Each structure stands twice: as C-alpha cells, then as structure tokens.
Amino acid sequence: xxxxxxxxxxxxxxxxxxxxxxxxxxxxxxxxxxxxxxxxxxxxxxxxxxxxxxxxxxxxxxxxxxxxxxxxxxxxxxxxxxxxxxxxxxxxxxxxxxxxxxxxxxxxxxxxxxxxxxxxxxxxxxxxxxxxxxxxxxxxxxxxxxxxxxxxxxxxxxxxxxxxxxxxxxxxxxxxxxxxxxxxxxxxxxxxxxxxxxxxxxxxxxxxxxxxxxxxxxxxxxxxxxxxxxxxxxxxxxxxxxxxxxxxxxxxxxxxxxxxxxxxxxxxxxxxxxxxxxxxxxxxxxxxxxxxxxxxxxxxxxxxxxxxxxxxxxxxxxxxxxxxxxxxxxxxxxxxxxxxxxxxxxxxxxxxxxxxxxxxxxxxxxxxxxxxxxxxxxxxxxxxxxxxxxxxxxxxxxxxxxxxxxxxxxxxxxxxxxxxxxxxxxxxxxxxxxxxxxxxxxxxxxxxxxxx
Amino acid sequence: xxxxxxxxxxxxxxxxxxxxxxxxxxxxxxxxxxxxxxxxxxxxxxxxxxxxxxxxxxxxxxxxxxxxxxxxxxxxxxxxxxxxxxxxxxxxxxxxxxxxxxxxxxxxxxxxxxxxxxxxxxxxxxxxxxxxxxxxxxxxxxxxxxxxxxxxxxxxxxxxxxxxxxxxxxxxxxxxxxxxxxxxxxxxxxxxxxxxxxxxxxxxxxxxxxxxxxxxxxxxxxxxxxxxxxxxxxxxxxxxxxxxxxxxxxxxxxxxxxxxxxxxxxxxxxxxxxxxxxxxxxxxxxxxxxxxxxxxxxxxxxxxxxxxxxxxxxxxxxxxxxxxxxxxxxxxxxxxxxxxxxxxxxxxxxxxxxxxxxxxxxxxxxxxxxxxxxxxxxxxxxxxxxxxxxxxxxxxxxxxxxxxxxxxxxxxxxxxxxxxxxxxxxxxxxxxxxxxxxxxxxxxxxxxxxxxxxxxxxxxxxxxxxxxxxxxxxxxxxxxx
Numbered sequence: 051x052x053x054x055x056x057x058x059x060x061x062x063x064x065x066x067x068x069x070x071x072x073x074x075x076x077x078x079x080x081x082x083x084x085x086x087x088x089x090x091x092x093x094x095x096x097x098x099x100x101x102x103x104x105x106x107x108x109x110x111x112x113x114x115x116x117x118x119x120x121x122x123x124x125x126x127x128x129x130x131x132x133x134x135x136x137x138x139x140x141x142x143x144x145x146x147x148x149x150x151x152x153x154x155x156x157x158x159x160x161x162x163x164x165x166x167x168x169x170x171x172x173x174x175x176x177x178x179x180x181x182x183x184x185x186x187x188x189x190x191x192x193x194x195x196x197x198x199x200x201x202x203x204x205x206x207x208x209x210x211x212x213x214x215x216x217x218x219x220x221x222x223x224x225x226x227x228x229x230x231x232x233x234x235x236x237x238x239x240x241x242x243x244x245x246x247x248x249x250x251x252x253x254x255x256x257x258x259x260x261x262x263x264x265x266x267x268x269x270x271x272x273x274x275x276x277x278x279x280x281x282x283x284x285x286x287x288x289x290x291x292x293x294x295x296x297x298x299x300x301x302x303x304x305x306x307x308x309x310x311x312x313x314x315x316x317x318x319x320x321x322x323x324x325x326x327x328x329x330x331x332x333x334x335x336x337x338x339x340x341x342x343x344x345x346x347x348x349x350x351x352x353x354x355x356x357x358x359x360x361x362x363x364x365x366x367x368x369x370x371x372x373x374x375x376x377x378x379x380x381x382x383x384x385x386x387x388x389x390x391x392x393x394x395x396x397x398x399x400x401x402x403x404x405x406x407x408x409x410x411x412x413x414x415x416x417x418x419x420x421x422x423x424x425x426x427x428x429x430x431x432x433x434x435x436x437x438x439x440x441x442x443x444x445x446x447x448x449x450x451x452x453x454x455x456x457x458x459x460x461x462x463x464x465x466x467x468x469x470x471x472x473x474x475x476x477x478x479x480x481x482x483x484x485x486x487x488x489x490x491x492x493x494x495x496x497x498x499x500x501x502x
Numbered sequence: 503x504x505x506x507x508x509x510x511x512x513x514x515x516x517x518x519x520x521x522x523x524x525x526x527x528x529x530x531x532x533x534x535x536x537x538x539x540x541x542x543x544x545x546x547x548x549x550x551x552x553x554x555x556x557x558x559x560x561x562x563x564x565x566x567x568x569x570x571x572x573x574x575x576x577x578x579x580x581x582x583x584x585x586x587x588x589x590x591x592x593x594x595x596x597x598x599x600x601x602x603x604x605x606x607x608x609x610x611x612x613x614x615x616x617x618x619x620x621x622x623x624x625x626x627x628x629x630x631x632x633x634x635x636x637x638x639x640x641x642x643x644x645x646x647x648x649x650x651x652x653x654x655x656x657x658x659x660x661x662x663x664x665x666x667x668x669x670x671x672x673x674x675x676x677x678x679x680x681x682x683x684x685x686x687x688x689x690x691x692x693x694x695x696x697x698x699x700x701x702x703x704x705x706x707x708x709x710x711x712x713x714x715x716x717x718x719x720x721x722x723x724x725x726x727x728x729x730x731x732x733x734x735x736x737x738x739x740x741x742x743x744x745x746x747x748x749x750x751x752x753x754x755x756x757x758x759x760x761x762x763x764x765x766x767x768x769x770x771x772x773x774x775x776x777x778x779x780x781x782x783x784x785x786x787x788x789x790x791x792x793x794x795x796x797x798x799x800x801x802x803x804x805x806x807x808x809x810x811x812x813x814x815x816x817x818x819x820x821x822x823x824x825x826x827x828x829x830x831x832x833x834x835x836x837x838x839x840x841x842x843x844x845x846x847x848x849x850x851x852x853x854x855x856x857x858x859x860x861x862x863x864x865x866x867x868x869x870x871x872x873x874x875x876x877x878x879x880x881x882x883x884x885x886x887x888x889x890x891x892x893x894x895x896x897x898x899x900x901x902x903x904x905x906x907x908x909x910x911x912x913x914x915x916x917x918x919x920x921x922x923x924x925x926x927x928x929x930x931x932x933x934x935x936x937x938x939x940x941x942x943x944x945x946x947x948x949x950x951x952x953x954x955x956x957x958x959x960x961x962x963x964x965x966x967x968x969x970x971x972x973x974x975x976x977x978x979x980x981x982x983x
Contacts, residue, residue, distance in 0.1 A: 097591075098562070100586070101565070102566070103565070142544075187592070198764060200768060232767065306643065306682075420891045422891050423922060425682065453893075453895070497980050498980070500899050
C-alpha cells in the first residue's frame with residue numbers, strides 16, 4: 051500500500067486557504083488530519099471491545115490584520131470549506147486587535163524523516179490485532195493470570211498549508227500493545243511497546259514480560275512509607291520525562307513564570323540528558339509541527355543543566371527567536387509541547403543498576419500521577435504492576451503498592467545510574483511517544499500505603 | 503439522517519448481527535480564551551459522524567465514520583460486523599443484554615438563551631473585563647478567563663425499533679489567576695472546574711465573573727506569602743468546590759460496574775467495591791452518607807433523556823445511610839448482578855463506543871446544619887476550598903488531593919491561611935469519618951468536562967452536587983516538611 055491521503059489532504063488544505071483569502075483574510079492556515087485507527091481491547095483473557103474509525107478533520111486559522119479566528123469541521127466539500135472560511139472570518143472580525151500577533155510562520159526547510167509510516171500498520175486488519183492480543187493472553191495463561199490490555203493501530207496524514215508558502219504533508223503511523231495482568235496471590239504486572247511498524251512489535255514477548263512480573267508479585271509484603279533508594283524502570287521514567295516536558299521545557303510556562311527553567315541552571319545529575327527529537331527512529335518520528343514548521347532537535351537538559359525550551363511561533367515571537375517546530379493545533383492555550391521526548395541512554399546494563407542497590411525498591415511504573423506544586427515539579431501518584439524490594443543487589447520480595455509525593459527535579463538530581471537500554475513508551479495518551487532508559491535514584495519519597 | 507442509520511442497521515442485520523444500534527452525532531462548540539489582556543484564541547468547531555455497534559456471535563463490533571453517505575453506512579456496518587466476528591474468536595462468554603422497553607421520544611436541555619446565537623464579541627468583552635480586574639491586583643503574574651459552549655445533537659436508532667433524538671447544551675465560563683514566586687506558584691479559580699451547567703447563555707450572565715475577580719486575585723497573592731500547611735492529622739470541612747471531586751474519584755469511579763468486572767483494568771483500573779460487597783451491604787461510609795446517581799438533576803452535565811443504549815434516565819441510589827446499595831451499570835453488566843441497566847452508557851461523540859459513565863453523582867444534603875453551622879461547630883480544623891490536584895490508586899482506595907486554599911478553623915471561626923494544602927486517606931475510612939453533612943442551603947452543582955476513561959480515550963461531561971461535609975482525623979500536609 052502506498053502512503054495514504056497526502057495528495058487529498060494537501061488539496062483540501064490548499065482549497066481552504068484559498069477560500070479564506072477569498073473571504074478577505076490577510077493570512078490563512080489550514081491543517082488537515084486524515085486518520086484511520088482501530089483498537090482491540092481485551093480483559094479477563096478475552097476480547098471485549100473492538101473499534102475502528104475513519105475521519106478527515108480540517109482546521110482553518112483566519113487572520114484579518116491582527117485579528118484571528120479558528121474554525122474546524124470534519125466536512126471538506128467546497129460548500130463546507132466555504133462555510134468554514136465564513137465562520138472563521140466572522141469570529142476573527144468580532145475580536146479586538148491583538149498587538150502580540152506578528153505573522154503566521156513562513157516556510158522552513160522540512161527534511162522528511164525516515165520511517166514515520168508503515169503500510170503494515172495502516173493495513174492491519176481486526177484478525178491481526180486479535181492474533182496479537184491472543185499472543186499476549188497466552189503469556190498470562192502460562193502463569194494462571196488474567197490479561198487486560200490493547201492492541202492499537204493508527205495511520206494519519208497531516209497536511210499543513212498557509213498563505214505564506216508553507217505546504218507540507220506527511221503520513222505517520224503508530225502501533226501499540228500494552229497489557230496489565232493480574233494473577234493468583236494478588237500479583238499484577240505490566241508491559242508495553244510502541245513502534246511505527248506493527249511488524250516491530252513482539253506481542254508474545256510483551257505477554258511473557260508482564261506474566262513474569264505478575265508471577266513475581268504474588269503475595270506481596272507491606273513496607274512502611276518512607277524514603278528509599280530506587281531503580282525506576284523505563285515505564286516509570288516516562289512519567290518524569292512527561293511532567294518535565296509539560297511543566298518545565300514549554301516556552302509558554304517559562305514566559306508565564308510557571309517553570310523552574312533558567313538557561314544553564316543545574317536541576318539534575320550530570321548523568322541525565324533530555325531532548326526532543328522528531329527524528330529519533332526509536333520513537334514515532336515527525337518532521338514538522340501543526341504550523342508546518344520543521345521540527346528541530348531541541349536539547350532540553352544537557353548533562354543535568356537546563357539548555358533550551360521548545361517553541362511555537364507565538365512563544366518564539368515573544369522571545370525574539372525562531373520556532374523550534376513544536377506547535378499544537380490552533381487555538382492552543384497550553385503552549386508548545388515536546389511530543390518526541392528522548393532521554394539519553396547511559397552505559398550501565400539495567401540489571402547492574404539493580405545490582406548496585408544495597409537496599410531499595412525496583413519500581414515498574416507509576417499510576418494516576420498529578421502535580422502538587424508545578425514550579426518545583428512536585429508530583430504525587432501510586433506505584434503499580436510491579437514493586438520489588440531489592441537487598442544486596444538482588445530482588446528479594448514483591449511489595450504492596452505505595453503512594454509517593456516527590457519533587458521530580460530532586461529525584462533527577464539524585465540519579466546515580468542510567469541504563470544502557472531504552473524503551474519507546476506511550477506518553478500517557480497525550481505526549482506522543484517517549485524514549486527513556488531506566489534510572490537509579492539515591493532517594494525517593496513514598497508517603498502512603500494501600501491494601502494491594 | 504434517519505435513512506443513513508436505518509441503512510446501517512439493515513446492512514448489519516443482513517450480515518448476521520443479532521442486535522445493532524447506530525448513533526448519528528453532530529457537535530458544535532464555541533471557545534474563547536483571554537489571558538493577560540490578550541485574546542489567546544477563539545474557536546468554532548463542528549463535527550458530524552455516525553457510529554454503528556453490532557452484536558455478532560455473542561461479541562461486540564464497532565465502527566464509525568465522518569463521511570455521511572449511504573455507501574459509507576454499508577461500509578461501516580460491514581466493518582463493524584467483521585470486527586465483531588474477529589472478537590468472537592476470542593470471546594468465552596457471549597454478551598447477554600438486559601431487557602429494556604423500546605425507546606422513543608425527544609429530549610432537549612432547557613435553554614432560555616441560545617449560546618450559539620450570542621455574538622462572540624459580547625463574551626470576549628465579558629472575559630476581558632474580568633481578566634483586567636484580576637490583573638490590576640499587585641502581585642498577579644498571569645490572569646486568564648475562558649468560555650465554552652457545547653451542543654450535541656444525537657439520534658439513536660436500534661434494531662429493536664428504538665429511535666430517540668436528543669439535544670444536549672452545556673455552557674461554562676471561568677477565571678484563573680496565578681501569583682508566582684521563585685519556587686512556587688499559587689492559583690485561584692472561579693467557579694469550580696470551568697463553571698459549567700447544562701443550560702443556555704443565561705447561566706453565563708448569572709456568573710458574577712467581574713465581581714469575583716479582585717478577591718480571587720488578592721487570595722492568590724496572599725497565598726504566595728502564606729505558610730505551607732504543616733503535616734498532621736486534622737478535622738476537615740470540605741467546601742463543595744473540593745467535595746465534588748472527592749465524590750467523583752472515590753464514589754463515582756469505583757461504582758462503575760465495568761470497572762468492577764475488570765474491563766477497564768488496563769487503563770482506568772478496577773474497583774474495591776466488588777459485587778460481594780453489594781450483597782453484604784458494605785459499610786462505605788458513616789450513616790450520614792447518601793450518594794445518588796441522578797441523570798435527571800436539573801442543570802447537571804450528566805443529565806439526559808436516554809443513555810447511548812436507549813435506556814431512560816434514572817435515579818440510582820449508590821450508597822444509602824452509609825451502605826453500598828447500587829452501581830452505575832449498562833445492559834451488559836447489570837444482568838450479572840441480577841438487575842436491569844441503570845442507564846449509564848454514554849459515548850464521547852460519534853467515533854467512540856459507549857462506556858459506563860457517571861451521570862450526576864450527588865451527596866444528598868441533610869437537614870440540620872448549614873455549612874456555616876458546621877464551621878461554627880468545629881473547635882479545631884481546616885476549611886478546604888477549590889480543588890487543585892488529585893490522584894487515586896487503581897482500585898480507588900488510596901487518594902490524595904490538593905486544594906487551592908485552606909483556612910484554619912479555631913473555636914468555630916476561620917483564621918490562618920495556608921498554601922499547598924493536601925490531604926490523603928483510604929476511601930471507606932475517610933467516608934466513615936464523616937460526622938456532618940450540610941443542608942441544602944449550600945448545595946452546589948459542579949460540572950466536570952474532563953472525566954477520562956476508555957481506550958481510545960474518551961472525555962465525558964458529568965455532574966456532582968454537594969453541600970459540604972466534615973471529616974475527622976485526616977492526614978494533611980503530605981510532603982510539606
């Protein structure tokens with residue numbers, strides 16, 4: 051199958067921009083998302099939900115001098131696009147002039163990234179997803195556990211056209227398998243994998259990984275809340291990277307004085323480097339953002355020191371710099387987001403991180419985390435699906451889940467080991483795909499217990 | 503539109519579906535956001551599409567499309583059937599649906615002034631006025647105001663001949679103000695959670711945004727200079743602006759019967775309220791605690807005529823005098839506890855499968871003391887206002903909440919202001935410690951528009967009514983050393 055939709059999406063975007071200019075826009079931008087996705091869910095070792103959708107969404111940003119209106123719809127015949135242009139024009143003209151607005155972005159050199167889309171993912175049928183789910187379930191059955199989870203395939207073409215000459219289109223795909231397992235003795239386990247190409251997913255391996263954790267978590271002991279050294283597996287490290295990306299390295303948060311960020315400020319161990327890299331082949335690559343601006347690799351944390359932040363055209367104008375290509379679809383009250391976070395690998399095998407713990411905890415993942423204090427990135431949440439006591443470098447017992455309330459910057463400052471291995475994991479449903487290693491942290495604050 | 507739905511249902515049944523339903527959904531939205539003297543964004547949105555759900559060989563299939571045509575109806579119905587057959591290969595227990603009467607009729611949210619006909623510049627002026635009033639207070643870093651109008655027109659058709667039409671309208675407007683220091687940011691907001699109501703623009707006119715703005719800003723600035731709440735165990739009086747989310751997280755979610763049966767375990771989690779606890783009359787809270795799922799609460803975001811399975815809106819007691827008495831349920835889950843559906847299945851738009859969702863989960867007021875009386879009756883405690891953060895474990899037992907504002911209660915009077923106030927507990931212990939529920943005088947309805955559940959993710963509009971309540975011996979100040 052050839053890459054879908056690019057010509058059609060770009061044509062829709064061009065027509066929408068043309069109609070906006072006909073309606074009196076001084077500048078205009080259209081973003082067209084043509085998507086086809088399907089998701090198979092399983093629970094209690096059987097499939098229970100199986101869904102698919104197809105859609106084409108058009109968003110039109112209409113600029114009249116320094117007035118801006120955005121209208122969106124999922125109809126794209128000429129009459130609908132004309133109506134969209136009229137709606138966007140009407141709301142733009144009713145606004146006061148916005149002196150902050152300079153211009154929509156002009157064209158940048160967009161170099162297509164390799165491997166953003168795979169036909170195998172785009173054409174995966176319900177049988178393929180059901181077979182993948184069955185392979186995961188087989189892992190659970192091998193240890194007498196119940197499997198819960200999903201197999202998801204998405205194919206999307208993003209087209210952005212504006213009246214200043216931006217005219218780009220790219221097909222992207224994503225395949226995702228994850229499972230939570232629950233076994234006899236109250237144990238639970240987790241495993242997850244994300245890739246552009248469904249062929250790169252290994253559902254039996256995901257099933258076995260989660261099953262092994264589930265079996266090992268049976269008959270967990272209770273430990274008191276308190277400060278413990280920890281090894282955070284990649285699934286847990288994802289949460290640290292995500293909150294830092296949203297709260298810290300977003301230029302809007304910095305401009306509104308809500309971020310810890312300051313150029314050169316040391317906030318983490320020298321072992322920690324974090325970037326946003328739309329070209330990282332281990333993640334889900336993208337070459338431009340929702341304004342059609344080329345994504346630049348942005349170094350966020352360089353050996354523990356704050357380096358740069360991500361920008362869209364609005365924050366870039368305020369700062370007097372160029373956009374880094376991290377805009378979300380307009381209108382966007384949240385500012386630019388790093389959607390391709392990548393934490394640098396270390397040199398230590400993950401098992402040796404555990405081997406270096408005298409007494410501490412191995413944490414598989416966090417659940418339902420939320421920010422308590424945004425500027426210092428104090429976050430609370432629960433451990434889930436794999437918490438183990440480590441003594442003298444060996445896992446000695448499964449542990450009941452604990453609540454933590456932790457300053458994430460302090461945790462990163464206390465990192466004394468970074469794994470050689472990295473994983474691509476889902477950014478909690480809204481921050482793209484995040485590629486992260488495991489980390490060993492000198493002290494992590496657990497503040498409560500629960501019954502399981 | 504009905505022709506398209508009928509065609510999809512005919513195709514599905516011809517291909518072997520034993521049951522099928524089709525929803526045609528058209529959504530309109532208007533948003534406006536202002537911040538620091540600027541119009542940050544104004545957006546008009548419209549989507550339209552249809553979803554077809556089929557039952558084939560005892561398994562579900564669902565497909566949807568935004569292309570509204572007869573051939574597309576055939577293609578989507580055929581795809582749903584193909585998906586259901588793939589599911590049936592790995593289904594051990596065939597789906598059984600509880601009976602319901604054939605659904606028929608029309609429901610519309612009562613609206614006095616259509617929000618989609620009010621010129622957007624009127625709203626922008628209103629927001630900018632409130633924003634300016636906040637920004638004028640010394641010490642304010644950012645001030646913002648937002649407006650959102652939402653309308654969903656929905657047709658439901660099912661292969662049993664059911665046909666309903668609904669027009670749901672929700673509007674909201676709210677303020678947020680921040681004061682930032684070197685290492686801390688303090689926030690105040692009004693009304694709670696974006697100020698939503700199932701109503702027309704008359705609700706926006708009733709909100710005194712400009713009048714509330716200066717006080718709100720002064721509170722944010724004062725909080726930045728206030729001490730952090732010290733750790734300890736305290737008596738708490740929760741204002742409805744915090745209590746609503748306590749109800750949402752620790753009662754609403756754990757009473758969702760799909761969670762109880764494990765079908766949300768991979769994302770949202772499960773529930774400690776297992777069905778054996780229903781039979782045993784589990785002590786969820788003190789005898790003052792009465793929690794009800796009411797899909798008919800006037801103004802509630804969980805108010806409708808029929809759910810997305812064609813089950814009529816109902817009032818379902820969840821906790822009565824402290825004992826577990828019911829669940830939020832669907833046609834598939836209710837028979838497993840020997841009941842009929844409680845009518846809680848809703849989908850986030852045309853391209854999503856209906857799931858069990860909260861309606862309006864309300865803590866019923868109790869005659870006796872007003873919220874002011876409860877504060878006056880408290881010798882030593884804390885009065886907590888406006889949710890700021892939330893987290894709860896996957897079975898909905900261990901929770902931790904943060905609030906925007908805390909005031910100490912000494913001898914029945916409000917005193918010292920505290921910042922960064924948090925409290926934590928275990929759900930049945932916490933509700934068991936409830937020794938006062940305020941009467942209807944302080945009853946408030948809060949709308950929530952970001953209730954997340956399901957894979958792919960669905961956000962749902964739900965409601966929570968409460969009047970405030972007191973809880974004894976609760977751990978506070980977590981992480982404030």
